[in-house]
Amino acid sequence: MTDELDPISRLRAVDPALDVEASEGLVDRIVDSATAHERRDADTAVDLGAERARRRRKRILASTGVAASIVAALAIGGIAGYALVPEGRETAAEDAVNDEEGAAPPITLDGPRGGAEGAAPELGADTGLTTRSLNDFEYGYGGRNAFHAGALFSSAATTATGYAYDGPSSSNVETVSALAAALDVDGVPEIRDGSWVVGAEDGVSPSLSVYLDGTLSFFYYDPTFDPWACGDDCDPPTADAAVGALRDVLAEVGRDPDAFEYTSETWGGSSTHMAYAWPVIDGQRLDQPWILELAQEGVYSLQGGLSSVVPLGEYAVVSAQEAFERLSDPRFGAQMTALPYAEREEDAAVDWSPPTAAPELPPDGAALSWPVDDVELVSVRLGWASRWQSDGNVLVVPTYAFTDAGGGTWSVIAVAESRLDFAVE
Numbered sequence: 003m004t005d006e007l008d009p010i011s012r013l014r015a016v017d018p019a020l021d022v023e024a025s026e027g028l029v030d031r032i033v034d035s036a037t038a039h040e041r042r043d044a045d046t047a048v049d050l051g052a053e054r055a056r057r058r059r060k061r062i063l064a065s066t067g068v069a070a071s072i073v074a075a076l077a078i079g080g081i082a083g084y085a086l087v088p089e090g091r092e093t094a095a096e097d098a099v100n101d102e103e104g105a106a107p108p109i110t111l112d113g114p115r116g117g118a119e120g121a122a123p124e125l126g127a128d129t130g131l132t133t134r135s136l137n138d139f140e141y142g143y144g145g146r147n148a149f150h151a152g153a154l155f156s157s158a159a160t161t162a163t164g165y166a167y168d169g170p171s172s173s174n175v176e177t178v179s180a181l182a183a184a185l186d187v188d189g190v191p192e193i194r195d196g197s198w199v200v201g202a203e204d205g206v207s208p209s210l211s212v213y214l215d216g217t218l219s220f221f222y223y224d225p226t227f228d229p230w231a232c233g234d235d236c237d238p239p240t241a242d243a244a245v246g247a248l249r250d251v252l253a254e255v256g257r258d259p260d261a262f263e264y265t266s267e268t269w270g271g272s273s274t275h276m277a278y279a280w281p282v283i284d285g286q287r288l289d290q291p292w293i294l295e296l297a298q299e300g301v302y303s304l305q306g307g308l309s310s311v312v313p314l315g316e317y318a319v320v321s322a323q324e325a326f327e328r329l330s331d332p333r334f335g336a337q338m339t340a341l342p343y344a345e346r347e348e349d350a351a352v353d354w355s356p357p358t359a360a361p362e363l364p365p366d367g368a369a370l371s372w373p374v375d376d377v378e379l380v381s382v383r384l385g386w387a388s389r390w391q392s393d394g395n396v397l398v399v400p401t402y403a404f405t406d407a408g409g410g411t412w413s414v415i416a417v418a419e420s421r422l423d424f425a426v427e
Contacts, residue, residue: 104263105282108289109387109403109413110339146374147336149329149412155322155382162384162416164317165283165398167216167290167309173198177255177308182210184254185222185301216396217290217307217388229273229297236273237298241266244277244296251304252279252292263287274302281311286385288398309396317400318418322382325402328414329379333424339403340411378407384416392427 178191182200187210189200201209205225212220230236244266249259262279277294280287292306320328329336387401400416415422 104287105280106286106383106385107340108280108287108291109385109401109411110289111387111389111401111413111415112339146372147329147377148374149326149336149377149379151326151379155326157321157323159321159324159418160319160384161316162319162386162400164314164400164417165311165386166314167218167307167396167398168312169214169216169218169309169395171310172218172308173212173214178210178212180255181212181220181222181251181308184251185210185224185304187222212308215394216309216391218309219307220305222301222304224300224302227297227299227302229299229302232273234271236271238268238272238275239296239298241268241275241277244275244294247296247301248277248279248292248294248304251294251301255308257310262292273297279306283311283386283398288386289388290396311398314397317421319384319400319416320418322384322402325382325414325416326379326404329404329412334414336412336414338410339413377410377412379404379412380407381405387413387415389415 175191178198178200182189182191185208187201187208189202191198191200191212193199193214196214198212198214199209201207203209208222208224208226210220210222212218245264248264252259252262259279261282263282264277264279266275266277268275274295274297277296279292279294281290282288288311290307292304294301295303328334382402382404384400384402386398389397389399391397402414402416404412404414406412
């Protein structure tokens with residue numbers, strides 16, 4: 003097989019990290035971090051079930067930057083203030099904000115992925131996704147969709163303000179030190195390997211990393227305690243405590259806690275409570291929340307972005323009708339960006355039995371299965387979504403969000419083509 007046809011060679015050729023060299027000592031740091039917990043507990047009997055749960059949870063929390071916004075987008079599922087709660091979870095209703103009282107839900111230009119950026123979600127109860135929902139409907143993963151609407155949308159073009167995350171204003175020792183102090187992380191901030199770093203990074207001490215991207219996305223984790231050591235007797239903090247802890251951190255780094263909207267959730271059997279702080283622009287939440295996980299012992303993890311949002315001038319915006327037509331234009335990559343919860347529940351309930359024999363041979367000239375999802379769009383709103391640039395900047399750009407008859411959301415950039423750079427970098 004030639005390299006031209008070899009699928010492995012073709013995959014390697016399009017790898018965006020093909021020419022990236024690992025920083026010096028990267029392997030050693032990864033190994034040290036991965037084995038720190040085992041070294042610390044070498045003489046302690048391990049509950050394998052609890053340890054697996056702890057590591058699964060840690061993997062979810064370790065995502066930063068864009069991943070944080072995607073996890074948050076999955077959590078709200080296109081319904082303002084109400085987190086999607088797959089079976090086995092509980093959510094704090096007293097913190098939910100309904101459509102009448104709170105800002106509109108965030109819009110994202112990325113699909114509903116889980117984990118690191120670009121990764122497909124894991125199947126199972128944690129996401130509510132099943133093999134059927136991915137293969138048959140392919141919610142935004144390059145599936146075939148035909149869009150239609152009962153009536154034409156508005157054909158009036160307009161303008162809207164664009165925004166950007168102001169990284170340089172917050173990328174300094176003072177701001178990073180304030181965040182570290184709020185989290186009781188000892189040390190002087192210094193830039194190492196493309197990040198502000200505070201703490202020992204030894205895997206056994208609390209540490210803080212602030213990445214030098216446009217949002218100054220950061221991640222904090224405290225490995226000095228294990229919230230899941232309680233086993234089946236876990237008792238999470240209250241929603242008020244989690245939201246209060248997040249508000250305190252925002253205040254200590256000089257942000258106005260009242261400029262954010264808050265939601266919270268916990269899981270059945272969890273010993274922690276999650277709190278979300280959503281930035282708001284003109285009555286809409288942005289897709290870059292701060293996310294705090296509180297245990298009885300204190301803050302277990304925190305992620306978000308230190309940068310403030312500043313205006314970036316006016317952008318020409320296409321009409322809602324032209325945006326509707328963009329959904330069928332491959333240049334704009336239409337994808338569902340919020341799953342309808344009812345559909346996810348229905349998919350998760352589909353019965354499946356393993357086959358006992360190979361399928362029968364199809365007849366001559368059998369029709370080729372080529373499923374196309376027929377999507378009826380029923381409403382549209384103009385808002386904003388984050389767009390990550392190749393230089394690390396993060397813009398908050400005008401974006402349309404269409405809602406389909408099943409409650410799913412399809413987003414497409416609203417900026418006119420005259421302000422879009424289609425060049426391949």
